[in-house]
Amino acid sequence: MAGILAGIRIVSLSTGIAGPNAARMLANYGAEVFKVESRAGGLDAFRSYGDTPESSPRFVEVNLNTRSITLNLKRPEGVALLKELVAVADVVMDNFRPGVMERLGLGPDELLAIKPDLIVVRMPGLGSTGPLSGYGTWGPTLTAYSGLTYLWNHPGQPRPVGSQGVYPDYLTGVMVPVVVTAALLQRRRTKKGTVIDVAQVDLAAYMLGTIFLDALVNGRDAQPRGNDSPHMAPHGCYRCSGTDRYCVIAVEDDEQWHALCGVVGPTIADDARFATFVGRQHHRTELNAAIASWTESRDAVEVMEVLQRAGVPAGVVQSGADLAADEHLEARGFLETVSHPILGEITMAGLPIHFSLGGAESYKSPPPLGSDNEYLITGLLGHDADELAKFQEQEIVY
Numbered sequence: 001m002a003g004i005l006a007g008i009r010i011v012s013l014s015t016g017i018a019g020p021n022a023a024r025m026l027a028n029y030g031a032e033v034f035k036v037e038s039r040a041g042g043l044d045a046f047r048s049y050g051d052t053p054e055s056s057p058r059f060v061e062v063n064l065n066t067r068s069i070t071l072n073l074k075r076p077e078g079v080a081l082l083k084e085l086v087a088v089a090d091v092v093m094d095n096f097r098p099g100v101m102e103r104l105g106l107g108p109d110e111l112l113a114i115k116p117d118l119i120v121v122r123m124p125g126l127g128s129t130g131p132l133s134g135y136g137t138w139g140p141t142l143t144a145y146s147g148l149t150y151l152w153n154h155p156g157q158p159r160p161v162g163s164q165g166v167y168p169d170y171l172t173g174v175m176v177p178v179v180v181t182a183a184l185l186q187r188r189r190t191k192k193g194t195v196i197d198v199a200q201v202d203l204a205a206y207m208l209g210t211i212f213l214d215a216l217v218n219g220r221d222a223q224p225r226g227n228d229s230p231h232m233a234p235h236g237c238y239r240c241s242g243t244d245r246y247c248v249i250a251v252e253d254d255e256q257w258h259a260l261c262g263v264v265g266p267t268i269a270d271d272a273r274f275a276t277f278v279g280r281q282h283h284r285t286e287l288n289a290a291i292a293s294w295t296e297s298r299d300a301v302e303v304m305e306v307l308q309r310a311g312v313p314a315g316v317v318q319s320g321a322d323l324a325a326d327e328h329l330e331a332r333g334f335l336e337t338v339s340h341p342i343l344g345e346i347t348m349a350g351l352p353i354h355f356s357l358g359g360a361e362s363y364k365s366p367p368p369l370g371s372d373n374e375y376l377i378t379g380l381l382g383h384d385a386d387e388l389a390k391f392q393e394q395e396i397v398y
Contacts, residue, residue: 002030003028003029003030003031003359003360003361004029004030004355004359004360005026005029005030005031005181006030006031007030008026008030008031008032008090008091008184009031009032009034009088009089009090009091010023010026010027010031010032010033010034010089010090010091010092010093010180011033011034011036011082011085011086011089011091011092011093012033012034012035012036012066012093012094013036013092013093013094013096013101014035014044014093014094014095014096014123015044015045015046015095015096016044016045016046016095016138016169017046017062017139017166017169017170017173018095018123018139018168018169018170018172018173018176018200019093019094019095019123019172019173019176020035020044020046020062020063020066020173021062021169021170021172021173021174022093022121022123022172022173022174022175022176022177022180023035023063023066023093024062024063024064024065024066024173025173025174025177025351026091026177026180027064027065027066027361028064028065028351028360028361028363029177029351029359029360029361030359030360030361031091032067033065033066033067034066034067034069034085034089034372034376035063035066035067035068035069035366036069036070036071036073036082037068037069037070037369037370038070038071038072038073038074038078038398039070039072039369039370039398040072040074040395040398041074042072042073042074043369044059044063046058046059046062047059052342053369054342054368054369055342055343057343057346059366060338060340060343060346060348060365060366061346061348061349062173063366064338064363064364064365064366065361065363065364065366066366067367067372067375067376068366068367068368068369068370068371068372069085069370069372069373069376069397070369070370070373070397070398071396071397071398072395072396072397072398073104075394075395075396077391077394077396078396078397078398079104079105079106081377081381081391081396081397082106083106083114084381085376085380085381086106086111086114086115086118087114087115088380088381089115089118090118090119090184091118091119091120091121091180091183091184092106092111092118092119092120092121093120093121093122093123093176093180094121094122094123095122095123095124095172095200096124097124097125097133097134097135097136097137098122098124098127098128098129098133098134099134101122108120108122108195112193112195115193116192116193117187117191117192117193118193119180119183119184119187119193119194119196120193120194120195120196121176121179121180121183121196121198122195122196122197122198123172123176123198123199123200124137124199124200125137125138125141125142125168125199125200125201126142126145126199126200126201127197127199127201127202128197128199129197137200137201138166139165139166139167139168139169139200140162140166142168142200142201142204143162143163143166143167143168143204144160144162145201145204146168146201146204146205146208147205147208147211148162148163148167148204148205148207148208149161149162149163150162150224151208151211151222151223151224151225152224153224153226154224154226154227155223155224155225155226155228157224167204167207168200168201168203168204169200171200171203171204171207172198172200172203174352175198175203176198179196179198180196183196227248228284229250230281231252232250232251232252233251233277233280233281233284233287234249234250234251234260234280234284234287234288234291235249235250235251236248236249236288236291237317238288238291238292238295238296238303239292239295239296240295240296240298240299240300240303241296241297241298241299241300242299242300244319245299245300245316245317246300246316246317247295247300247303247304247307247314247315247316247317248314248315248316248317249291249295249303249307249312249313249314250313250314251312251313252313254277255311256311256312256313257277257280259310259311259312260307260310260312262310263306263307263310263312264290264291264294265294267290267293267294268287268290268291271286271290273286273287274287274290300316300317301316303316304316324347332354333350333354334349334350334352335347335348335349335350336348336349336350336363338363338364338365339365340365341365346365350363370397370398373388373392373397374388377391377397
């Protein structure tokens with residue numbers, strides 16, 4: 001079975017993670033994705049994470065299965081060629097800040113004038129409208145703006161901790177393929193195109209859910225809780241033996257509490273302060289210290305397994321190395337190995353969604369920069385070889 005999006009052609013003007021990762025997922029499911037870059041100051045920022053523009057593992061990860069074309073959009077002739085591509089495309093997507101595409105003469109109105117049933121997807125950090133829409137952003141700044149960084153913290157911490165991950169980027173990379181698919185279905189019914197504005201910060205803030213409702217309806221401003229829970233005790237992340245090894249333990253009811261006491265022993269079982277849920281909540285600091293004194297001399301996996309056998313919810317805090325060797329993820333086909341001409345074999349995260357009848361393409365490393373120029377210019381757009389040579393000589397295809 002060919003990819004489920006076979007026959008769909010996408011133009012991707014994007015950099016970093018959000019746009020490229022969305023394009024990569026669509027390409028992995030069969031769409032023909034043209035990634036547009038330019039040697040004239042228009043390379044993807046992630047190419048800088050390698051010794052050369054062709055040897056960046058981070059670029060490879062988020063640009064699998066895409067085609068590479070180089071059009072100099074600082075030249076009107078380059079913009080004209082891109083417009084020719086738009087005329088035979090189904091989707092145009094970008095994650096530039098608002099105004100960039102308009103200055104190139106490629107704003108939504110211009111694109112829909114070229115092809116009225118086109119789907120235009122915009123992914124700026126703060127959206128295409130509003131007083132802050134013109135700001136440039138990266139994942140960590142959006143995580144902070146949304147409120148996630150503040151809440152992803154311990155009580156009383158002198159400064160926000162947050163996450164090292166670029167949460168909004170990966171949310172966008174997963175959500176955009178969903179809305180593109182929905183727009184393609186809508187186009188099938190209406191024969192009309194559409195413009196979709198996906199603000200990365202909106203997606204991040206949306207994940208706060210009821211915290212927003214609590215603030216809006218009840219006027220309560222949520223505060224960082226760290227690893228504590230108002231509904232469970234103990235509920236924490238406990239140091240184990242070894243460097244940076246931890247196990248999370250969450251006790252939901254008295255049955256699980258008694259099971260935990262049976263494993264840990266008298267240090268918690270015989271302490272009257274911990275006999276009730278209210279007592280465990282009130283003395284959570286002392287309780288966490290008592291549990292940590294038991295876990296800190298034991299292997300994290302051992303702690304997890306002995307507690308799970310006793311009926312206590314527990315899980316190891318896995319590192320990147322743990323995930324790469326995880327038997328469950330491997331069994332599900334989540335880990336994929338991609339061959340790259342410079343970097344060799346690279347293991348990375350695969351597609352998160354599997355179809356029983358297949359529907360995904362095999363993983364291919366992104367091609368060298370501009371390697372699909374001939375296919376685009378002479379094959380798809382119908383220019384002859386002499387015209388291509390002229391475009392290259394004049395650094396229009398560059």
